[in-house]
Amino acid sequence: MSTIKRQQQSLQSLEPIEAPAQPMRVLLVEDSKVLTERLSEMIRQLPEVDLIGTADTEEAARAAVGRDRVEVLILDLHLRQGNGFGVLRSLGTAADRPSVIVLTNYDLPQYKEAAMALGATYFMDKVRDYDRLPTVLHELFIKTRSRG
Amino acid sequence: MNPPANLAPAAPALSHESTGHTQRLTLTKSRGRWFLAPVALAIVLPIALFFYAELGQARLRDASSALTASEWRQATVEEFLRSILDAEAAQRGFLLTEDKSYLAPYDPSVRRVPQLLDRLEESYRRAGSGRAVDLIRDLRLKSGMKIGELNSSLRLYGEFGRPAAVALVYTDLGKKTVEDIRRNADALLALEKDMRVDVTRTWVRGIWATRILIGLATLLGIGFLVASGLLLRRNVRRREEEAAALEARNRELDQVVRERTQNLSALSSHLQSVREVEKSALARELHDELGGLLVATKMDLMWLRRKLDNGDPQLVERWNRVAKSLEEGVELKRRIIENLRPTLLDNLGLVAALRWLVGETGRRSGLICNELYPEEDCAELNPEANITLYRVAQECLTNIMKHARATKVSVELHCSERDVRLLVEDNGRGITPDRVGVSQTYGIASMRHRVSGLGGTFSIGRAPSGHGTRVDVTIPIDRARQTEPTAAEGIA
Numbered sequence: 241m242s243t244i245k246r247q248q249q250s251l252q253s254l255e256p257i258e259a260p261a262q263p264m265r266v267l268l269v270e271d272s273k274v275l276t277e278r279l280s281e282m283i284r285q286l287p288e289v290d291l292i293g294t295a296d297t298e299e300a301a302r303a304a305v306g307r308d309r310v311e312v313l314i315l316d317l318h319l320r321q322g323n324g325f326g327v328l329r330s331l332g333t334a335a336d337r338p339s340v341i342v343l344t345n346y347d348l349p350q351y352k353e354a355a356m357a358l359g360a361t362y363f364m365d366k367v368r369d370y371d372r373l374p375t376v377l378h379e380l381f382i383k384t385r386s387r388g
Numbered sequence: 389m390n391p392p393a394n395l396a397p398a399a400p401a402l403s404h405e406s407t408g409h410t411q412r413l414t415l416t417k418s419r420g421r422w423f424l425a426p427v428a429l430a431i432v433l434p435i436a437l438f439f440y441a442e443l444g445q446a447r448l449r450d451a452s453s454a455l456t457a458s459e460w461r462q463a464t465v466e467e468f469l470r471s472i473l474d475a476e477a478a479q480r481g482f483l484l485t486e487d488k489s490y491l492a493p494y495d496p497s498v499r500r501v502p503q504l505l506d507r508l509e510e511s512y513r514r515a516g517s518g519r520a521v522d523l524i525r526d527l528r529l530k531s532g533m534k535i536g537e538l539n540s541s542l543r544l545y546g547e548f549g550r551p552a553a554v555a556l557v558y559t560d561l562g563k564k565t566v567e568d569i570r571r572n573a574d575a576l577l578a579l580e581k582d583m584r585v586d587v588t589r590t591w592v593r594g595i596w597a598t599r600i601l602i603g604l605a606t607l608l609g610i611g612f613l614v615a616s617g618l619l620l621r622r623n624v625r626r627r628e629e630e631a632a633a634l635e636a637r638n639r640e641l642d643q644v645v646r647e648r649t650q651n652l653s654a655l656s657s658h659l660q661s662v663r664e665v666e667k668s669a670l671a672r673e674l675h676d677e678l679g680g681l682l683v684a685t686k687m688d689l690m691w692l693r694r695k696l697d698n699g700d701p702q703l704v705e706r707w708n709r710v711a712k713s714l715e716e717g718v719e720l721k722r723r724i725i726e727n728l729r730p731t732l733l734d735n736l737g738l739v740a741a742l743r744w745l746v747g748e749t750g751r752r753s754g755l756i757c758n759e760l761y762p763e764e765d766c767a768e769l770n771p772e773a774n775i776t777l778y779r780v781a782q783e784c785l786t787n788i789m790k791h792a793r794a795t796k797v798s799v800e801l802h803c804s805e806r807d808v809r810l811l812v813e814d815n816g817r818g819i820t821p822d823r824v825g826v827s828q829t830y831g832i833a834s835m836r837h838r839v840s841g842l843g844g845t846f847s848i849g850r851a852p853s854g855h856g857t858r859v860d861v862t863i864p865i866d867r868a869r870q871t872e873p874t875a876a877e878g879i880a
Binding site for chain 2: 371
């Protein structure tokens with residue numbers, strides 16, 4: 241209960257930061273239509289974030305990353321074609337590679353380990369952690385903007 | 389539903405079959421009886437021949453003794469004639485010369501004549517020749533008359549001197565008697581000759597008969613031999629044909645069995661892959677649809693929670709319960725999905741999946757699990773090899789938990805240039821050889837089938853340590869890596 245309160249406070253406190261910096265370019269990679277809609281809706285409400293598109297396959301995700309100067313990937317591991325690990329692997333190790341928030345139903349520790357090993361920044365469970373997504377995006381925003 | 393209707397056609401078919409059977413039986417029987425005749429002939433004929441030969445031998449012996457007797461009688465007749473003539477010559481010589489020395493052979497000759505006649509009669513009686521006996525009687529009479537005449541002449545000589553005796557000689561009485569005797573003797577000799585010719589003819593006939601019989605027997609023997617040979621050859625040929633037919637039938641059956649087995653095997657493979665596909669489809673559906681719904685519900689729930697902030701504690705309490713149930717539902721969905729189709733396998737590969745599987749098994753059963761995996765993942769195994777090895781390990785661990793009463797399990801995966809090898813071993817009570825092919829072990833059969841579908845080998849037996857069971861699976865690397873369009877592919 242207290243976490244939720246804090247999150248709400250943090251959401252409110254985000255707003256003043258919005259003005260000076262460019263919003264983050266975010267790609268949502270998710271194969272469930274329902275969730276794509278819900279998450280898009282949620283993300284669009286965040287001022288620091290610019291949802292530049294969605295993808296539901298590994299191929300589409302990789303194409304979008306190559307094309308659209310994506311800064312943050314919200315990545316589901318389970319995709320209609322290929323999987324999230326394929327996308328992670330394709331990002332390589334360059335410094336300017338997009339940050340990745342893995343948001344998945346696969347909650348086994350093996351997945352987290354593997355995803356982290358492939359350079360994911362966050363590993364979140366869809367059901368348990370989904371409401372932390374705005375906070376995490378905010379953290380990333382702070383990080384990238386302070387770096388840039 | 390309708391047994392009489394079903395039974396009706398079956399009954400005639402059955403009786404038809406049975407008549408066919410008896411027909412075949414009688415056929416064999418009559419064939420056997422047909423065979424009896426030559427066999428009986430072959431046995432009876434030599435025996436008959438033997439007896440006939442014995443008979444012929446006896447007849448020949450008889451003929452021979454008849455000939456000897458005939459010769460003897462001929463000689464005797466001649467001797468008789470000579471004796472008569474000797475007596476006559478002695479009488480004539482004496483009367484002519486009055487020299488007593490001429491009379492020396494007279495008495496023996498005269499004495500000899502009836503003796504010879506007795507013997508001859510005896511012999512002819514034995515030979516059963518009535519005519520000869522008649523002739524002998526006549527000879528006895530005539531020779532008696534002749535000897536009487538000779539004796540009379542000699543008596544006349546003694547009583548009345550030479551002229552009286554010579555006068556008697558000059559009567560043609562004696563001469564006629566001698567002629568009669570000679571004629572009779574000749575008749576006897578002719579009779580003997582006829583008899584000998586007869587005997588000889590009989591002999592020759594007998595010899596010919598024997599010859600013909602032997603010839604016949606020989607021919608029959610040869611015929612029988614040839615027939616036996618032919619029969620034997622036919623038999624052998626029939627046997628060969630039957631054997632060939634049987635062989636062909638066996639081959640046919642073999643072929644049928646092989647085809648059926650192949651069909652069954654194909655069906656089994658098909659069912660297995662269908663099962664995997666269906667599981668995958670179900671897992672995906674659960675993940676996509678149910679997962680989406682659950683997450684969406686969770687999102688709405690979170691929204692509600694924000695609205696509930698500082699609200700009615702009862703509502704908050706109810707909200708907490710809903711949230712908890714939802715969490716449990718999500719957890720359940722995950723477990724079901726993972727059991728249907730290990731997502732780790734498709735996402736992170738075999739080793740990750742095995743690690744998770746073994747870890748879960750250890751956690752649930754309390755077994756001490758040792759694991760040994762290659763340092764580098766056997767990457768790039770095709771989905772079929774992945775799922776096969778995974779399912780084998782899963783089946784083994786399930787069996788171990790259910791049946792083995794083990795405390796330790798070891799799972800090893802080895803990759804070489806030639807093959808991928810999975811070893812699962814426990815320290816339980818061990819599988820008995822008679823249980824390796826039976827019931828508990830449809831699972832085993834299924835594992836074996838899966839592995840052989842990839843050209844691999846599957847063996848189950850006592851662990852080398854002597855306790856527990858060891859399953860050893862090897863799949864050739866080219867089959868485990870090769871990517872082919874399979875049912876399992878495209879599921880991730």
